[in-house]
Amino acid sequence: MWRVLGLIFFDNPLYFVDVPAKTYRKQEIISFLNAVGIGIYDTACAVRRLQDNASDKFLEVVTPTNVEELLGQMPECRAIVTTGQKATDTLCEHFQIAQPKMGESSDFRLNGQPFKLYRMPSTSRAYPIALAKKADAYRTMFHQLQMI
Numbered sequence: 001m002w003r004v005l006g007l008i009f010f011d012n013p014l015y016f017v018d019v020p021a022k023t024y025r026k027q028e029i030i031s032f033l034n035a036v037g038i039g040i041y042d043t044a045c046a047v048r049r050l051q052d053n054a055s056d057k058f059l060e061v062v063t064p065t066n067v068e069e070l071l072g073q074m075p076e077c078r079a080i081v082t083t084g085q086k087a088t089d090t091l092c093e094h095f096q097i098a099q100p101k102m103g104e105s106s107d108f109r110l111n112g113q114p115f116k117l118y119r120m121p122s123t124s125r126a127y128p129i130a131l132a133k134k135a136d137a138y139r140t141m142f143h144q145l146q147m148i
Helices: 002-010 026-036 067-072 085-095 131-144
Strands: 044-049 059-064 079-082 104-110 113-119
Touching (some): 002 026, 002 131, 059 085, 079 085, 085 113
Parallel strands (some): 079 113
Antiparallel strands (some): 104 113
């Protein structure tokens, strides 16, 4: 995620990376997210891994996140972004909305307010799409949301 955001907002995929330490610059990330207005949270507070691998297919949501409560704390928020199939499935089921195609969004209303649910490609290096192509998809979304 940090390489994608570094490329989009700073034209540098290593902007948030501390290369010598082989880690990310946590304080710069936090400052950036606060300045731009991006919040990050999981769609589940408790999950059970059904097989010993990282695949979403083998995750069981035990306790879903109370998304309404979270959104209630962010009155200016008008979009939710998922980057994994399980998160997308969880929110689409919860809000009873159509699942958006990759790189697109579905509209829904919550407490009378309009929202968009975006389904974006995973930013994981394991996801077989080039970094520049992932950044293009996210850049389009950020333009639509008037964040850049």
